Amino acid sequence: MNPIKFDPKAAPVNFLLTGVGGQGTILASNVIAEVGIGAGLDAKQAEVHGMSQRGGSVTSQVRWAPKVFSPLIAKGDSDILIAFEKLEAVRFIDYIKPGGLALINDHCIAPITVSAGNAEYPDDQTIHATIARYTSNAYWVQGQKIALELGNPRVTNVVLLGALSAFITLPEEQWLQAIARRVPEKHLALNKKAFEMGRKEIQFSQNP
Amino acid sequence: MKRLLSGNEAVAHGAWVAGVAVASAYPGTPSTEILEHFARFPGVYAEWAPNEKVALDVAIGAAYAGRRALATMKHVGVNVAADALFYAAMSGIEAGLVLVSADDPAMHSSQNEQDNRQYAKFARIPCLEPSDSQQAKDLTIAAYDLSEQFDTPVLLRMTTRLCHTSTLVEVSETRLPPPGPKPYPRNYEKYVDIPANARKRHLVIEQRIRDLCEHAETFPFNTVEMKSNRLGIVTAGVAAQYAREVFPEASILHLGMSYPLPRKLIKEFAKKVEKLIVLEELDPFIESELRLMGIDLFEGVDSLSDTRMPNAKSIFPITGELDPGIVRFCAEKAGLLEPPTTHRPAAVDLNLPVRPPVLCPGCPHRSTFYLLNKLKVPVNGDIGCYSLGVIAPLNAIHTIGAMGSSIAVAHGAAVAGDSERHVAVIGDSTFFHTGVPALMNVAYNQSNVITIIMDNRVTGMTGHQENPGTGKTLQGKETCEVDIEALVRSIGIDLVKTVSAYDVAAIEKTLKEWMKLDKPAVLITKEECALLPSARQRYYPLEVNTEICNGCTICFRIGCPAISKSEQLHEVYKRPLAKIDPSLCTGCEICAQVCPRNAILFRQQAKEKREQAEVKK
Numbered sequence A: 001m002n003p004i005k006f007d008p009k010a011a012p013v014n015f016l017l018t019g020v021g022g023q024g025t026i027l028a029s030n031v032i033a034e035v036g037i038g039a040g041l042d043a044k045q046a047e048v049h050g051m052s053q054r055g056g057s058v059t060s061q062v063r064w065a066p067k068v069f070s071p072l073i074a075k076g077d078s079d080i081l082i083a084f085e086k087l088e089a090v091r092f093i094d095y096i097k098p099g100g101l102a103l104i105n106d107h108c109i110a111p112i113t114v115s116a117g118n119a120e121y122p123d124d125q126t127i128h129a130t131i132a133r134y135t136s137n138a139y140w141v142q143g144q145k146i147a148l149e150l151g152n153p154r155v156t157n158v159v160l161l162g163a164l165s166a167f168i169t170l171p172e173e174q175w176l177q178a179i180a181r182r183v184p185e186k187h188l189a190l191n192k193k194a195f196e197m198g199r200k201e202i203q204f205s206q207n208p
Numbered sequence B: 001m002k003r004l005l006s007g008n009e010a011v012a013h014g015a016w017v018a019g020v021a022v023a024s025a026y027p028g029t030p031s032t033e034i035l036e037h038f039a040r041f042p043g044v045y046a047e048w049a050p051n052e053k054v055a056l057d058v059a060i061g062a063a064y065a066g067r068r069a070l071a072t073m074k075h076v077g078v079n080v081a082a083d084a085l086f087y088a089a090m091s092g093i094e095a096g097l098v099l100v101s102a103d104d105p106a107m108h109s110s111q112n113e114q115d116n117r118q119y120a121k122f123a124r125i126p127c128l129e130p131s132d133s134q135q136a137k138d139l140t141i142a143a144y145d146l147s148e149q150f151d152t153p154v155l156l157r158m159t160t161r162l163c164h165t166s167t168l169v170e171v172s173e174t175r176l177p178p179p180g181p182k183p184y185p186r187n188y189e190k191y192v193d194i195p196a197n198a199r200k201r202h203l204v205i206e207q208r209i210r211d212l213c214e215h216a217e218t219f220p221f222n223t224v225e226m227k228s229n230r231l232g233i234v235t236a237g238v239a240a241q242y243a244r245e246v247f248p249e250a251s252i253l254h255l256g257m258s259y260p261l262p263r264k265l266i267k268e269f270a271k272k273v274e275k276l277i278v279l280e281e282l283d284p285f286i287e288s289e290l291r292l293m294g295i296d297l298f299e300g301v302d303s304l305s306d307t308r309m310p311n312a313k314s315i316f317p318i319t320g321e322l323d324p325g326i327v328r329f330c331a332e333k334a335g336l337l338e339p340p341t342t343h344r345p346a347a348v349d350l351n352l353p354v355r356p357p358v359l360c361p362g363c364p365h366r367s368t369f370y371l372l373n374k375l376k377v378p379v380n381g382d383i384g385c386y387s388l389g390v391i392a393p394l395n396a397i398h399t400i401g402a403m404g405s406s407i408a409v410a411h412g413a414a415v416a417g418d419s420e421r422h423v424a425v426i427g428d429s430t431f432f433h434t435g436v437p438a439l440m441n442v443a444y445n446q447s448n449v450i451t452i453i454m455d456n457r458v459t460g461m462t463g464h465q466e467n468p469g470t471g472k473t474l475q476g477k478e479t480c481e482v483d484i485e486a487l488v489r490s491i492g493i494d495l496v497k498t499v500s501a502y503d504v505a506a507i508e509k510t511l512k513e514w515m516k517l518d519k520p521a522v523l524i525t526k527e528e529c530a531l532l533p534s535a536r537q538r539y540y541p542l543e544v545n546t547e548i549c550n551g552c553t554i555c556f557r558i559g560c561p562a563i564s565k566s567e568q569l570h571e572v573y574k575r576p577l578a579k580i581d582p583s584l585c586t587g588c589e590i591c592a593q594v595c596p597r598n599a600i601l602f603r604q605q606a607k608e609k610r611e612q613a614e615v616k617k
Ligand SMILES: Cc1ncc(C[n+]2csc(CCOP(=O)(O)OP(=O)(O)O)c2C)c(N)n1
Pocket: B026, B027, B028, B029, B074, B076, B077, B080, B383, B384, B385, B386, B403, B426, B427, B428, B429, B430, B431, B456, B458, B459, B460, B461, B462
């Protein structure tokens, strides 16, 4: 299959990353920002951490353009949404441009409100239907599953980066270099593997 | 070379380049990383102080001694340090002194969104506002020159967005040589702030702000970019980025110094444009100054804001954080921009479960809140991870104000004659911050407050910094540590006890006994924060014995993210049994202790069970 590609040299790209504290959302957004810089663009990467570290929602935004002003993306202006958790994908789906790309890790982490029995996690049908109202260009990636198969759920974020890279017209090498700059030497081989697996997921995938 | 740096890294880098020799701070989101980064540079002294007042006094002391100095804190920290700020504003310094205030529009992790530019005006000192990381570096350097040229502390105002956004910065390899030693000043009239001297100094600092006003006219970071003359925008800080993004055609006066203002520059700019607006986050700080100067501001086609109100702000909101979407929306409403022809997304109309932050699995604070909830006493809380004891299902805190307030607020209720016994809960770092004087007051005036000092051996909430109780410095060097129990005894409280924070029975027994005694008491619940590397080594997941569990839900009441309802229902009661996620459970055994049926295996039991299973295999 041949996914629609983003050419950052032709038009600015806005990324919104969402997840749960501890999933590596921020590291992923650091890598994306580095890749943009490596491609000769300006980039800004904005994150909010603080209370979000204790299992709360975490978001991060990256913008690529020849010159970036605002570090923040307006609602409805994100070209790409990368969600590390399904509920967080729905929570922030209104940031996406109509028809924008949604890359979603097919994984559920129940918030305390749900596990304590005070709220209900939306079912898959509702999640899919809600996302479809904003974009038909949604890809579900088995990030968590792949990472577990590789023996470390912590590389889920890099699996998603691999998947993302398949949508962007930049050489794979630039992604791997940026990852190498951000992850410790001893975990590099595993991260590279995770990246490759994620990239293949999209290259050979049947969805959306 | 250009590198992506967060605003905090850029301030640290700028301070190093400027030859700052001494930096002192108390952690506080979003400011914390400034000092953590600064401490890694060669040839500098950096320390965690127990609170912001001490940090600023230390920086002032270094600046009096002729060394460039830095104090960093979150916005509410400046309230704590304000007394020091005001005398330093009066005295001036011998070498550059910069106070970084990291404000938090939108209150991402704070109790208010006060706009600390007001402190600059209040104390008669200049305020610089960067708008990205490059400016964070450049303005930090400029702040030191300004400080020395005008003999004044300088307020560098950051915000969460700037602190935690990474943008490209030209990094320098070399730094200015720190000023050499000079004799300690014996300038009685300048540095001894007694009334006779202060009366003279007040005249000096009023003149200083007038001189700074003049200087602002040519300050290189106050810049004008003329484009269309239809609309002119006066802006500062990160809002300058939104101005350029949303109004690509407008002329912009971007103020790197938002106090005091360049009056001539602004008046000339105002004359050149048909409509003038101010775009700034939070308070109408610049806007009010412009109104005082008699400048006509465009207020929008049908503005609802009454500009005579003291907090009047036209067009843009006075609360929360701006973003390009909000700026555009307000500008459309004011008639400054055409409404968009493209679609504006509808909000997600599902009632999604919220995802509040929670105490981590294995958090040593959990047991205490479970018990306080059970005891149904009024609890005066404080600020730290343990503030999360307010969240369901623990629901065990009834007031939270500012750091260190818990103990005195509880004392206030006690001396007011409240019929219930009050418990104050406070973390170790918060106790050292401002809890100690309040506890001294409880002892001195003998109220019956029960204080629980939750000693998790670290300043947790802000990302695990060392403090005077941990035995390590900012650089991780060994040092002495506060003996909390001895300290409490020394101020006159003899009912004091230290227990393991994981020992549910011991905490319960002690609290129940003390409830019967009418005197001040202090319980120290001690156990390392579960995220510390040494604690992680002890992780050992527990499990539920599904033959014994009957789905009574008591273990859910401790609010542990590792425990959830399983799919399996109890045969008779048809209630879901408890389930423990082994990837989250640390084996703290709090759940095992509260389970009335002993259905949760303790570490030792789980170990034996697993060993037996191994043998069978
Ligand atoms: C005046 C002030 N300074 C700093 C902060 C930031 N802050 C919030 S919680 C906290 C640390 C609390 O540490 P501790 O009392 O040890 O509790 P823990 O988080 O470890 O449970 C700090 C520094 C603040 N809210 N107010």
